[in-house]
Amino acid sequence: MMIEFSAFALVLALCLSFAQFGLSGLGRWKRSLTLIGAGEGAALGAFVAVAVAFAGLMHAFIVSDFSVMNVAANSHTEKPLLYKIAGTWGSHEGSMLLWCLALTGFGAAIAGLGRDLPRGLKALVVMTQGILGSVFLAYTVFASNPFLRLTEIPVEGRSLNPLLQDPALAIHPPFLYAGYVGLSVVFSFAVAALIEGRVDAAWARWVRPWTLAAWSLLTIGIMLGAFWAYYELGWGGWWFWDPVENASFMPWLVASALLHSAIVTEKRAALPGWTVFLALAAFTFSMLGAFLVRSGVLTSVHAFAVDPKRGVLLLAILGLTAGSGFALFAWRAPRLAPGGLFAPISRESALVLNNILLAAATVTVLLGTLYPLIREAMTGDAISVGPPYFNLTFLPLMGALLILLPAGPLLAWKRGDAIGVGQRLMLAAGISMACGVLALILISPRKGIASAGLAVAAWLITGTLSELVTRVRLFRGSVAESWRRILAAPMGSWGMTLAHLGLGIFVLGACFETGWKVEAAETLALGQQLRVGAYELTLNKVETVEGANFDADRASLTAVRSGRVVCTPQPERRFYPAGRQTTSEVAICTIGLSHLYVVMGERRGTADAGVWLVRAYWNPLALLIFIGPLIMALGGLVSLSDRRLRLAAGRRAGAAK
Amino acid sequence: MIALWVMAGLLSVLAAGLVLFFSARAGRTSAAADPTLSVYQRQLGELDDLAARGLMNGEEQKAAYAEAARRLLKASENVAEPWSASSNHRQIVLVIAGLAALLALVVYQVTGRPGYSDQPMATRIQTWRGSDLSQLTAPQLAAVLQRETRLRPDPEGYRFLALAESQSNNPSAAIRATRKALALAPQRADLWELLGTNLVEQANGEVQADAVAAFQRTLELDPGAVVPRFHLARALAQSGDQAGAVRGLEALQASLSPNDPRRSALDRALSEARAKPGQQGESPLGPQAGMVRGMVQGLAARLKTNPDDPQGWVRLVRSYAVLGDTKARDAALADAKLRYRAQPDVLNQLDEASRTEPMQ
Numbered sequence A: 001m002m003i004e005f006s007a008f009a010l011v012l013a014l015c016l017s018f019a020q021f022g023l024s025g026l027g028r029w030k031r032s033l034t035l036i037g038a039g040e041g042a043a044l045g046a047f048v049a050v051a052v053a054f055a056g057l058m059h060a061f062i063v064s065d066f067s068v069m070n071v072a073a074n075s076h077t078e079k080p081l082l083y084k085i086a087g088t089w090g091s092h093e094g095s096m097l098l099w100c101l102a103l104t105g106f107g108a109a110i111a112g113l114g115r116d117l118p119r120g121l122k123a124l125v126v127m128t129q130g131i132l133g134s135v136f137l138a139y140t141v142f143a144s145n146p147f148l149r150l151t152e153i154p155v156e157g158r159s160l161n162p163l164l165q166d167p168a169l170a171i172h173p174p175f176l177y178a179g180y181v182g183l184s185v186v187f188s189f190a191v192a193a194l195i196e197g198r199v200d201a202a203w204a205r206w207v208r209p210w211t212l213a214a215w216s217l218l219t220i221g222i223m224l225g226a227f228w229a230y231y232e233l234g235w236g237g238w239w240f241w242d243p244v245e246n247a248s249f250m251p252w253l254v255a256s257a258l259l260h261s262a263i264v265t266e267k268r269a270a271l272p273g274w275t276v277f278l279a280l281a282a283f284t285f286s287m288l289g290a291f292l293v294r295s296g297v298l299t300s301v302h303a304f305a306v307d308p309k310r311g312v313l314l315l316a317i318l319g320l321t322a323g324s325g326f327a328l329f330a331w332r333a334p335r336l337a338p339g340g341l342f343a344p345i346s347r348e349s350a351l352v353l354n355n356i357l358l359a360a361a362t363v364t365v366l367l368g369t370l371y372p373l374i375r376e377a378m379t380g381d382a383i384s385v386g387p388p389y390f391n392l393t394f395l396p397l398m399g400a401l402l403i404l405l406p407a408g409p410l411l412a413w414k415r416g417d418a419i420g421v422g423q424r425l426m427l428a429a430g431i432s433m434a435c436g437v438l439a440l441i442l443i444s445p446r447k448g449i450a451s452a453g454l455a456v457a458a459w460l461i462t463g464t465l466s467e468l469v470t471r472v473r474l475f476r477g478s479v480a481e482s483w484r485r486i487l488a489a490p491m492g493s494w495g496m497t498l499a500h501l502g503l504g505i506f507v508l509g510a511c512f513e514t515g516w517k518v519e520a521a522e523t524l525a526l527g528q529q530l531r532v533g534a535y536e537l538t539l540n541k542v543e544t545v546e547g548a549n550f551d552a553d554r555a556s557l558t559a560v561r562s563g564r565v566v567c568t569p570q571p572e573r574r575f576y577p578a579g580r581q582t583t584s585e586v587a588i589c590t591i592g593l594s595h596l597y598v599v600m601g602e603r604r605g606t607a608d609a610g611v612w613l614v615r616a617y618w619n620p621l622a623l624l625i626f627i628g629p630l631i632m633a634l635g636g637l638v639s640l641s642d643r644r645l646r647l648a649a650g651r652r653a654g655a656a657k
Numbered sequence B: 001m002i003a004l005w006v007m008a009g010l011l012s013v014l015a016a017g018l019v020l021f022f023s024a025r026a027g028r029t030s031a032a033a034d035p036t037l038s039v040y041q042r043q044l045g046e047l048d049d050l051a052a053r054g055l056m057n058g059e060e061q062k063a064a065y066a067e068a069a070r071r072l073l074k075a076s077e078n079v080a081e082p083w084s085a086s087s088n089h090r091q092i093v094l095v096i097a098g099l100a101a102l103l104a105l106v107v108y109q110v111t112g113r114p115g116y117s118d119q120p121m122a123t124r125i126q127t128w129r130g131s132d133l134s135q136l137t138a139p140q141l142a143a144v145l146q147r148e149t150r151l152r153p154d155p156e157g158y159r160f161l162a163l164a165e166s167q168s169n170n171p172s173a174a175i176r177a178t179r180k181a182l183a184l185a186p187q188r189a190d191l192w193e194l195l196g197t198n199l200v201e202q203a204n205g206e207v208q209a210d211a212v213a214a215f216q217r218t219l220e221l222d223p224g225a226v227v228p229r230f231h232l233a234r235a236l237a238q239s240g241d242q243a244g245a246v247r248g249l250e251a252l253q254a255s256l257s258p259n260d261p262r263r264s265a266l267d268r269a270l271s272e273a274r275a276k277p278g279q280q281g282e283s284p285l286g287p288q289a290g291m292v293r294g295m296v297q298g299l300a301a302r303l304k305t306n307p308d309d310p311q312g313w314v315r316l317v318r319s320y321a322v323l324g325d326t327k328a329r330d331a332a333l334a335d336a337k338l339r340y341r342a343q344p345d346v347l348n349q350l351d352e353a354s355r356t357e358p359m360q
Helices: A002-030 A033-062 A069-074 A081-089 A092-113 A119-143 A167-196 A201-232 A243-268 A272-294 A308-335 A347-379 A387-410 A418-424 A426-442 A448-472 A479-488 A491-516 A622-640 A649-656 B002-028 B035-052 B058-077 B087-111 B121-130 B138-151 B155-167 B171-184 B189-202 B209-221 B226-238 B242-255 B263-275 B286-305 B310-323 B326-339 B344-354
Strands: A518-524 A529-532 A535-546 A551-561 A564-567 A572-576 A581-585 A587-591 A594-605 A610-619
Touching (some): A002 A119, A002 B002, A002 B087, A033 A081, A033 A092, A033 B002, A033 B087, A069 A092, A081 A092, A081 A167, A092 A119, A092 A272, A119 A167, A119 A308, A119 B087, A167 A201, A167 A243, A167 A272, A167 A308, A201 A243, A201 A622, A201 B058, A243 A272, A272 A308, A347 A387, A387 A418, A387 A491, A426 A448, A491 A622, A518 A529, A529 A610, A551 B171, A564 A587, A581 A594, A594 A622, B171 B189, B189 B226, B310 B326, B310 B344, B326 B344
Antiparallel strands (some): A518 A610, A529 A535, A535 A551, A551 A572, A572 A581, A587 A594, A594 A610
16 A cells, blocks of 8 residues: 555656646736745645655655556665665666656745745746656656556565665765755746746845755765765776766756855856856756766666656756747846946956856867767767767866966955965965975876976865965954954855865876876685785685675785785675676775775686785875865855855844844 | 545644644734844844954954944835735645645545555565465575574474475575574584585585585584485585595495486486596697687787776676686776776676686
8 A cells, every 4th residue: 555655656746746836926926925825835735745655655665565667677685785775776667766856855845944035036036947847757757757566576586786785875966966866956947937928136145055055965875876986886986978978967067166156246246147147157057967877878876777768857857948948048148237346357257267167168078978979869879988088178177267266256346456366376386296296206207297286286275275364364363353353254264265175185196096096906715815006916716705795705815015914805796686787895804094905706717726816006096086176065064054155044133033 | 545545634634724724823923023124133243242352353243334334224215015815825724734635535546556555574474374374485484484483493394494485496595494403403414405405505506615524514414414415416516526526426335225216316316427437638729729719818908908898897807707716806807897886887897807717
């Protein structure tokens, strides 16, 4: 009964989403409080119904109900509980349900939390969320229903792809989807503003918390995905410009641009059209990602293998929703009031330049992602666009952005003092150049580009700290004054400092790891050694171990440096009988901020005298690659706690009066 | 089924209730001032606050204040049409809330399976356990035994589970079950024999080192066991010791009674062993070996100058594997895997190629 009840709940959610957009739209048109209130109730009802459906599907996974096609295809009785739960969103159908849960959740949040929004604007936002909910729920109910039943029930399920049975990947999709779908609110705000014909500073302030929340969640989601790829796929990398990785990165880039352009719109009422355009584009890229992953056009470890018919439907949804949004933009944007003026040297100009670079970077990623698909569709020739393309196009753009970044927050609004900013950043520039030169001289092997990257990272970190020092007047005023300024600074400025510092830390880790990574591969018999960097690894033992739903060959190695044992990595090669799949379980020794990364390959040689292919990497400062984005996301959340951005701030302020 | 409709009805009522409640609540609220004004008023307050805390100098505050004040003034000039709460609209809400629930029922009738009950694994196992066990299929029996052995670990239960898993064409699960049985009863020769047999089954008939160890342990515990002697002789044949294999099988043949049903399999294995004399010192590729090696060297040289050829790498790895040159195969495999680390399909092909057996 639970399954069918959940199936009914999903259908009810669809009907409530229809009601949501109908009631809200009609309410806005008739200027009826009764109708727009009802639309908000329908938004909440749709969320409750999808939550019931989602809980029902999760329950089916937990109790291994293989009468549900989706459970039979993606679960197994022997699977640990965490991965049974994660199986709920491990398939195309389940992940669409998660998408709908997030979508209706954000719709309900707007209905419940947006009490200080103008009624007309709020009604149109709830209406647009209702339209998006209707479209995606209709797709889920009619083309991707997770509650389809089997008449011939198998005794066992086919289990989830072993690569997906991983703690990081269990929580990666919820964060990623919350980020993707969080941008739907921003899209809805843009549509509502275009219909209302009013994009002003107040609108930008209302949009900012939603953008910040979505951006922070997306940052965590992408970081978790990269971390999973790093330790689960066993090739020692964390980003390979895989089309599916790009699909999540493009909305992040656009959301980053939007965050900055919304600040200009909020502070100066400038760039209203551009900010609205970015708001539309951010969710469009989210939907493009959903299409790329699910349409079957991509071959990737991350992609869901689904039939092209669903892909066509998703493409139609993308065309319909994004097309309508941009058509509305083309019609209404010329009527938007132009904002405040600013000089070429000003904080606004810096943010505009930031936006141009981020937008150009997004376009290069988009081209690199779509070009192979378009070419294959037109000519039948399959090509792959990999790191060389992105290194030549994306990195220079980002390099320019990173060099500009520390100067932006130091410039004044309207008209900045370039010379003054230059003087304030002189020390940071000196330190970063010294870091680059020292890296070139001291670190072996000598690498020019990596050393330059290191200088950029140092520039970002020291430049951000310079801005902080300037802001709190450290060394310029008394300690008491600096302390007072530290306490008085708005959370938004702390958030910005953390986000920029996090970016610097990420760049530092990425440059170090990419530039000075060392790798080695050897076939080892027991007792033999492999040298990687300063470490000597000895293969001591290989034993068979039994996991919850897998059998594994587990190697025990000793890593020695200067005669001292620093760690004992235990990589595994796992065999999952349910899916008859083999995976490598990497062993990572964290030494300071660096990683000694060991992968066990296949057994070779005769049955009696086995040898194993062992690959090892020394990944210097690799931990920073993952800590950096976490600090960035933390910066977003700290900004979100700024009382100026709190969703109900106006209401509380009003009540206080 | 009734329970389903009751639950569906309750959920529909709850949803409709939310719609009506929010509608009624919104209808009761008074027409407040435009929130845009309060945002700009707050902005002005924030500017004062920042200036008071010393975070903004006087000039900056003055300019920003003037701008925010202009926005406030402009916003206050906007005269919005009033909002209303009419009773007609309440009727519309009621109709739409009812229609949504009704439409959901209709659509669910098309997309759902109202008569289907849940089938959680625990309930299915309970049903199978209560039924005639001889009527169950091997996978069903395995599921029942899995649950039983989890509740009451017992070597005999695990043995039956292993047999059921083996019959379900799931040798790895059979091996796991046998190992669990052996952990409880390590002195039982029949369990070691079963383990060896399952390992042979998993290796598609090949008697590998772990199976040999299991059979040797069986013979330590039960020197007269037939199955281990048979497989150990086959292991000799697979390692190229045909004479040893023939001797072992002949000895086994002599020990079996003339009516033993296992004789036919034994006779077959014996004639196969006799038909394959041992080959030593000769290249498996015969006189063409030199030519083949030359071609492989050519391919390796070509890939060195023009390495962007995934299929070339796959061919190279396979060629080294066929030639039995494991060192070169592993080196080529490592190079290629590094190069194509982000292309899972190529990595799979490389792994597949590296597993190619050498020419016999």
